[in-house]
Amino acid sequence: MNQKAFQDYYPDELNHCYGCGRLNEQGLKLKSYWDGEETVAVFTPRPYHIAIPGVVYGGLIASIIDCHSTGTAAAAAYQAEGREMGTEPPVRFVTASLHVEYIRPAPLGVPLEVRGKIKEIKGRKVVVSATVSAGGEICAKGEVVVVKMPEQMMPKER
Amino acid sequence: MNQKAFQDYYPDELNHCYGCGRLNEQGLKLKSYWDGEETVAVFTPRPYHIAIPGVVYGGLIASIIDCHSTGTAAAAAYQAEGREMGTEPPVRFVTASLHVEYIRPAPLGVPLEVRGKIKEIKGRKVVVSATVSAGGEICAKGEVVVVKMPEQMMPKER
Numbered sequence: 001m002n003q004k005a006f007q008d009y010y011p012d013e014l015n016h017c018y019g020c021g022r023l024n025e026q027g028l029k030l031k032s033y034w035d036g037e038e039t040v041a042v043f044t045p046r047p048y049h050i051a052i053p054g055v056v057y058g059g060l061i062a063s064i065i066d067c068h069s070t071g072t073a074a075a076a077a078y079q080a081e082g083r084e085m086g087t088e089p090p091v092r093f094v095t096a097s098l099h100v101e102y103i104r105p106a107p108l109g110v111p112l113e114v115r116g117k118i119k120e121i122k123g124r125k126v127v128v129s130a131t132v133s134a135g136g137e138i139c140a141k142g143e144v145v146v147v148k149m150p151e152q153m154m155p156k157e158r
Numbered sequence: 159m160n161q162k163a164f165q166d167y168y169p170d171e172l173n174h175c176y177g178c179g180r181l182n183e184q185g186l187k188l189k190s191y192w193d194g195e196e197t198v199a200v201f202t203p204r205p206y207h208i209a210i211p212g213v214v215y216g217g218l219i220a221s222i223i224d225c226h227s228t229g230t231a232a233a234a235a236y237q238a239e240g241r242e243m244g245t246e247p248p249v250r251f252v253t254a255s256l257h258v259e260y261i262r263p264a265p266l267g268v269p270l271e272v273r274g275k276i277k278e279i280k281g282r283k284v285v286v287s288a289t290v291s292a293g294g295e296i297c298a299k300g301e302v303v304v305v306k307m308p309e310q311m312m313p314k315e316r
Binding site: 014017026048050052057060063064067094097 | 171176
């Protein structure tokens with residue numbers, strides 16, 4: 001994909017997230033995109049991201065669901081306001097709650113596909129449902145409640 | 159603490175977890191202990207484990223809740239069977255579901271304390287409730303449902 005990812009539009013000051021920050025050198029750098037009315041991100045776990053040999057670590061799955069959901073919420077919020085991502089003022093979400101059901105072990109060594117759907121947008125709150133699949137099989141399902149980042153956490157000067 | 163951590167009793171074959179495996183060189187190496195009827199682990203996030211500068215990444219908080227809960231379940235299961243951790247046959251849990259409520263931002267640069275309590279033990283299933291605190295203030299609450307690792311995932315030969 002040569003379109004820009006949602007996370008590439010985050011302001012630099014808010015682009016240091018370990019899961020998805022463009023500017024976090026040690027981070028996972030998850031990249032999320034629209035795919036019709038859903039959103040998608042693909043992430044290949046590193047060899048050490050394991051729970052037991054050959055099986056992806058559940059905390060990593062929770063992490064990519066989390067970051068994909070905050071990104072999905074940001075993209076949907078811009079869309080709901082009828083403006084392009086990256087236009088001012090910036091919109092960024094933080095996680096209020098994260099729920100993950102682990103359906104089957106996710107095998108290491110293949111790309112994981114995270115898909116997100118907006119379940120609800122209401123005021124400052126967005127609910128995102130997500131799945132994580134490996135080789136076309138759903139390994140985990142998530143539901144994430146995110147809220148717009150409080151003003152005091154947003155960058156002051158632009 | 160000079161007692162052995164729960165995770166130090168996991169069989170080598172099941173001790174590679176990114177969150178708590180003694181043998182995962184790149185991992186977080188979370189260590190969990192009894193503290194009365196509760197369990198406790200202390201983890202200091204690395205400088206790059208951030209959501210935004212100065213604030214700990216939510217996916218890391220989910221990860222340490224997850225690993226502390228599987229460890230707590232293992233310790234409680236041995237206790238319920240009236241035997242010492244590390245005795246045969248080994249007991250190890252996997253996560254069925256993970257729920258985290260983020261209460262307030264966890265500041266970077268201080269140790270996080272994860273505390274766990276057994277909420278229910280029933281057959282192969284254990285429910286653990288957990289909190290994560292920084293400087294005595296609760297930053298997140300978790301509830302984790304874990305199940306005994308299926309036989310086919312356990313090491314075959316001892």
